[in-house]
Amino acid sequence: MTTWKQVLTDLATSRATALKRHAFLLCGNEAEAEDLVQDALVRAFSRPLRAPRLDEAEAYVRVIIANRFIDLARRRTPRQRAVARLSLSRSAIPDPADDVALRTDLAAALSALTPRQRACVVLYYYDDLSVGQVARALNCGEGTVKRTLHDARSVLQGHFSAAGTQGGDEHRA
Amino acid sequence: MPDFDDSLRTALRELADRVGPPHLAAGPLIRRAARRRARFAAASGFCAVAVAAAAVAVPVTLRAHPATTGQGLSGSPVASRPWVGDFTCGEPLPPGLPPATGDGLRIAITSVTRSASGVPAVRWSLDGPGATIGPVTAGFLIVRDGTIFAAEQARPPAANAQSLSLAVESAQVYKYAPDIIEGTSGSWDAMWRQHQAYRVIIVATVWTDRGTSPIVVPVPVRLSATAVLPPG
Helix, strand or coil, X not given: CCHHHHHHHXXXXXXXXXXXXXXXXXXXXXXXXXXXXXXXXXXXXXXXXXXXXXXXXXXXXXXXXXXXXXXXHHHCCHHHHHHHHHHHHHHCCCCCCCHHHHHCCHHHHHHCCCHHHHHHHHHHHHXXXXXXXXXXXXXXXXXXXXXXXHHHHHHHHHHHHHHHHHHHXXXXX | CHXXXXXXXXXXXXXXXXXXXXXXXXXXXXXXXXXXXXXXXXXXXXXXXXXXXXXXXXXXXXXXXXXXXXXXXXXXXXXXXXXXXXXXXXXCCCCCCCCCCCCCCEEEEEEEEECCCCCEEEEEEEECCCCECCCCEEEEEEEECCEEEEEEEECCCHHHXXXXXXXXXXXXXXXXXXXXXXXXXXXXHHHHHHCCCCEEEEEEEEEEECCCCCCCCEEEEEEEEEEECCCC
C-alpha cells in the first residue's frame, strides 16, 4: 500500500471522530458533517501531498472541511436557505419544558453566524489556530479574520445576553 | 474578553463531544481519491495538448517531414513533422528562463508498434544542433477526431533519451470519461478492431542549450510529432 493510502486509512479509522466533530461545529448537522469529512478526505488525497504525515494531513483535511463548508453554504439555493431558516425558526419556538436550556444552546447561537464567521470561530476557538493560521487557511487577510471574529463574538454575546435576559425575566416572573 | 473566550472554548468542546463516531470506511474513500488522482494527473499533463491534438487531427494540416518520413511496421506511412510551438502545458518552466523555443531541434516518431494485446508503443528520436543536457519528459497521446483516447507520460533515463519507446500499460492509461476509453487490454483490442486509423502525438519537453547566449543557459524546449497508427 502506498503512503497516501496508509495515511488516508489512518485518518479514516483513528481520526474520523475528531474530524466529524470539527465538521459538526461548522454545519451543525451530523449527517452533513459526515458528508463533509468524506468529501474533504477524498479531496485532500486527490493530489499528491508533499509530506503526507498524519498530523499534517489531518490539519490539511480540517482546512478543506472549513473551506468546503463555506463553499457549499454559498452555493445553497434560495429554497434551501429558506428551508434552513424555517427549520431554525421552528426549533427556536420556546418549549416550556426546556426553555432556558434551548435558548442558551450554543448550537442555536452558532447557527446565527454566517458561514465565514462560523468557520473563523471553529478554527480559532476549537482548533486553537492563531489569527495568521486562520487567515492562511481561509485565504484571506489577518485583518479580515480579526474583524470576522469580532463580529462573531458580538453576535454570540448578543445571543447569550438576550437568552440570559429572557431567562432571568422568566425566573423573576 | 478572556472570560467569554474561555467560556466559548469550553462550550464548543462540550458541544463537539456530544457527536458520536462517523460511519467511515477507508476503502471507498481510497478508490474515490485514486480516481481523482488519475484524472488530475491526466489533466495536468495534457490539458493544453488536447487543444493542439484537435488541431492536428485533420490530415490536411499535417506536413510530412522528408527526413523523418518512414514506414510503419505494417506498411502504412508514418508521417512525422517537427512541431515547435507554444505548448504551455507539461513541465512548468522555472522562473527567469527565456521563453521556450525549438531552434534547430526536431523530434520524429520512428515507429509505432503494438503488442499482441494491442497495447501501443512509440519510438521516437531527437535530432538537431544543441546538446540535450537535461531530463527529457515525454508523453504520447492516441487521438482520433480531436478526442484523446489514451495518454501516458514518462521520464526516460538520460542515457536513453535520444531514442526510446514508451508503452502504454493498461493500468497507466488514464480514464477520462467520456473522452478517454479505459485502457484495459480488452478495450484496446476492441478499439483497434473498430477504428483502424488513430493518430499518435508525442510531446517531449527537452532541456537543451540553445547557444544564442554567451552564458550557457538550459532552455526547455517543447516538441511534438504526430504519426498515424498503422492498421492492425
